[in-house]
Structure formats: structure tokens, C-alpha cells
Amino acid sequence: MADVLERADAQGAAAVTAQDKLKVIDCDIHPSLHARADLYPFLAKRWQHHLETYGGHLRTPFTSTTPYPRSSPLLARRDAWPPSGGPPGSNLAFMRQQHLDPINIEFGMLQVLDLLVVSQQNQEFGSALQRAINDWQLECWSRPEPRLKPSILVSQDHVEAAVAEIERCAATGNYVQVNISPRANEPLGRRRYWPLYAAAQAANLPLGIHVGGYGGHAPTGGGWPSYYNEEHHSNAHSMAAQLTSLIIEGVPERFPRLKFVFIEGGFGWVPAISWRMDKHWQRFRDEVPHVRRPPSETVRERFWFTTQPIEEPEHAGDLRAVIEWIGVDRLLFSSDYPHWDYDDAHSAFKIPLTDAERRKIFNGNARAVYALG
């Protein structure tokens, strides 16, 4: 914090003060299991046994770590390990102390990555896990800490089970969105996934798409990269490709009340992909007659983007241009707590924002998207 204050000019310092008073809605917080047994109260014996015997089955080479070694153990900030033990994000009291209270969090959206239920190859197992994870979020996080809002996490590739899970959870009235992976077996615009969108729309829940997962495809159009550096960057490319897929397949038009939230993909790429879609849509219109208007218009009305990892232009002022190109109404603050590339609400934006902009990005936009009252 001292470092940030030293760097801030007078206007920046004033903004920090204003920020201190602003209640923040954080659209990306990762709670973590302390141990797999945390799930057992919510998981049938048959699947407990499966988990212990066979473990997860993901399309990656290693059983117990990610294919690209990350920059820190469990992706975490080095100071995020709870003093009482357990992995980062597993201790509610420590999360309150380190993140929720000092950042003045009004609401936080839970995004669960444990066991990657979205990508489990054994779909029956995946369905049992998603149910357990969704119950665990509610019982172990949201009930004891009502600021934390659970998401209905479903594996998009077992559509039937996912729809049933959306309906089961939505009926409780406790969940704020439906979460799926941008790395599915097929692009998310394709028809096989439409029943999910129908269910989310019927439940009046936005569709959250959080980076990550293993869909079996190489992370790039040119094959498998060598480095985490490339794999990390490819998350933004996945998001740009899914934005394209959803719009060019006509999903927003087919589900006119559904809202789309892209989570942890950053947002600097949004203007360029919007211009590119518009430019080439003109040339290919007779291939996609169901897309009736310029894709950029749909982006500006139906899609929202969380801000982390925050864009850092070489000249800080260029962030202003990017925000104007996207529209300040489309951005939702997120921290990614407790991960290594965490964004601090006080210092993430390296340009002065007006009070109105700040209120939108850090609170108002998310309040409206998630109907938080």
C-alpha cells in the first residue's frame, strides 16, 4: 500500500481515499477445499470411494498438478496461506481478515476451481462433484458469510445433468449465476449447449464464464505451447474465441434475456475483437444470416467483463481509451483472491477514475447484473 501511495499523484491519492469509502463488489473470489473430505457430507459414498481410488480424470498429463507449472504453489499469493494451516482460500476467518474486510467487500462472487468439475471426463462423477461443490459453497461459505455469493457450477458437457443442477440450485434462491468453462468439448455457441442457456435464462441468472478447464484442444491454433507464460496469455484468447462463438452462433438473439459475464479474461482485447467481428461479419453475412446486426452492438448490450488481470498499457493513459471503447458500464471489478496475480481494489487502476466511473466498476455494474438489490 505504501508503494502505491508513493506512486500516486495528488489526484490518485484522492481517489484512494474515495475508494476507501466505497463498498466493493468483487466478482472473482476463489474459496478452496481444506481437504477433499470437506465434500463428503455432500457426496454419496460411491463417489467418495471413486474420488479416493481413481481421482479426477482430466485431459492433462499429470494426476496431481497442472500441465504447465505455475508461478507459485497452488497459484497463490505467498501471503495467502492461512496461519492455521490449509491451502490459500480455505479459511473463512483468514479470508475475512486478509481480503473481505480491508477491501470493504460488500459482496463477493465465489468461483470454485477445486477438482475442475467443469472438465471431468467421467461425466457421472462430474455430476456428483458439481452437486457437492454447489452444496458446499452454500453451506460452508455463503451461509456463515452472507457477503459471499455462490455460483451454480456445472460441467457444460453433460448438458442434461447440468440443466437439472441449475434447476435444483436456482430453486433455493441462493445462487447468483450459472458458471461454465470456456474450455468445453466444443465452442460454447454450438447448439448442444443451448439447453443450459435456456435454463439460466428461465432462472433469471447470468451466465458466468470463468477461465480455465481442459477441453482437450490445444491452447492455441498452432498447437501446444511450452510455457505457462503462453498458457496464461491464451486464457484471453479463449475468451475472445468464445465471445465470437456465442455471437456468431446467435446465442444472445436466441436467449434475449440472458446476460453473459466473462471472468478473469481481462478486457483489453475486447475492442479489437469487436472491430474484427464487425469488419468480417460484413463480408460473411450470407454465411450467417441469423446474425442480424453488427456483433459489436451485441457485445455492448449483453456482455460484461471482469477487470482482473487488469490491463497495464505502456502509457497508463491508454487504459482510458480502452475503457471508453468498451464502455464503463461493461466492467466489473474482480480481485482473483487469493491468486498470485491478485488485483487490489485500491491500486489496480493506474489512471484516475471519476467517482461515477468508480461507483460503476466497483459496485453498480455488478449490483445490476447480479440483481443484488
Next chain:
Amino acid sequence: MRIDCDIHPGLEGTRATLLPYLDAHWQEQVTSRGIDGLDLTSYPTTMPLSCRPDWRPERGKPGSNFALLKAQALDGLGASYAICNVLYGAQAAFDPYLAAAFCRAINDWIAAEWLAREPRLRASIVVPMQAPDLAVEEIERLAGDRRFVAVLVLVQGETLLGRRHFWPVYAAAERHRLPIAVHSGSQYRTAPSSIGWPSYRLEYYIAEAQAHQAQLLSLILEGVFGKFPGLKVVMMESGVSWLPAFMWRANKTWKGVRVEVPWVDRPPADIMRDHVRLTTQPFDAPPAQADVERLIEQIGSERMLLYASDYPHWQFDGDCAIPQGFPASLVTRMCRDNPLETFARLEAPA
């Protein structure tokens, strides 16, 4: 002076065009097995993008008529030079010997039937990246012919271009002052992005931009430009407007995890400004001129863009391929100085 860095002469087919340039073995193979129709799936010749309506010949494939190409791309657009990039599918074959034989034939055909007939034409060497040693052989075979000014590869291949098995190709290219031209188009080995195979060609074409970005990351992070400091890479038909935001994210991610690639000793954007060039059609930019100007400023260099028409692809109408909103100083550089610096084998006219 105006150097058009990306035009596409059309190749009618293996039997119709390449037979005289294949050896006896491949002539027999092509004939007896009917090895033909290798037009890339990325560019069906009949779709609107593949040929501007007023450039489409009455007969034959887009760009295949010499007189039309001369009248439209050279005289019509005022090109002092134009660099031919042939997109017939030799680069996408699975059989590495077939690929090498077809690449040889394509290169000999372009030299005999295009370069020899028109002094303003230059060409990129088509190489079989399926077998990097054979790609090096092909570069060495043609390196003495100064009309070949680049090495052409597809942006979506079997493995990312930074990988070590391709380095002998870059050593040969650097030795002969040939930039690597990375052109849109796919071998169709992997899906165009991490999300899988899209339904529409429109999605595929939009995704080419991300494929170009992934290749730049690969080339930079694997250390290709440190190993080959004289090498330049030209992203062709890649689009341009993604460049600033891509540079920012590349810098940011590198700052965060540079411990993984300690040989990358400066920000990726700086490396791009020194080694990477992009052709300007299609220019997938914002509609307002003021925003184009902002975008150009964000690129932060007047050396990166190269004028190109992408003839006969339908990227613009009228007779000026220079996008609106470019400052005059940039236009001069992108039409003349930047191409001459990038394609070092092009002679500046007296």
C-alpha cells in the same frame, strides 16, 4: 513508391499447373493417384472474401490470370513491387516428401511463369515445415535467386513456430536475409483456438488473429529473436488492431513469470517493435478516424506496418488499399521504407 507486401497469384491445380515442375516420380504419383485439389480449406475460392467481385476472372481461380493481376494489382493499385504469396496447399500435406516436392514445384512455377514475365513481382519461398531439414534445403536451393525475398509459412501448423526443431529454418533465413512471412491459413491439425472447432468460416477467419498472437508469443518466449538477432517476422493478413492490447498483456505476463524464460531479457513489446512487422490488409479497425489515430499511437512505432493489398482477397473497395486515418508520415514508411528494411533482398530503385 509503393511496395505491396502481400498478393496471391492463384494456382489452378496440381495437374493443370504443377506437372511440368514435378520430377518423374511425382508426375506419376499425381497422375495415377489423382493428387489434386489442394486449395486450402481456409480459403475456398468461391467465397466472397477470396476474391473481390470486380477482380474475379471469368474463368479460373481468383488471381490466376496473369494479365488481370498485372492490370489490377500492379497497374491498378500502383505497385512498384508486389510480393507473391502462394497459398496452394503444399504446406498442409501430411506426407513430408509430397510437401517438399510440391513446394519445389510451386516455387519453380512462380519463378518461371510470374517472376520471369513481370519485373515488379517478387515472391516468398514456400517451404515444407513438416520436415524442417527439407525446408532448409529448399531455402538453400533458391537463396541465389534474389527475386525470392521471404520464406512463407502458415500461421496454424503442427507445432508452434518458436519450437527448437524449426530453428535451422530460421538460421537459413537469417543467413540469406529472408524474413519469415507468417500468413493466415491453417494446416487443420488443431482447432483454431483452445475452444475447439467452430461452425462457421467467419469464426475461423476471426480466430486467425489469435493464432498470429500465439505464434508471436511462441517466437519471443522460446528465444528465437535472441538466437537469431537478424531475423524479422512478418505477420500477413493477420489484422492489426489487436496489436497494442496484445503487447500490453504480453509485457504484463512476462513481468509476472519471466523467471520461466530467463533468456527473454526485455519486454516482449520491445522485441516486437524490433523484429515483427504486420501487413495492413485486412485493417480490422474502429470506424472513427480519431480512434484509428489513437490505435496507431498505441502501437508506438512507425516501423511495424507494411503496406499490402491482399489482392485478390476482398478486403476493401476502390483503388486505394491504404486505410483511412493513417498519418502521412506512416503512409510513406509503410509503403516504402518499412518494406525495404524488412525484405532486405529488395533493391531500392535507383
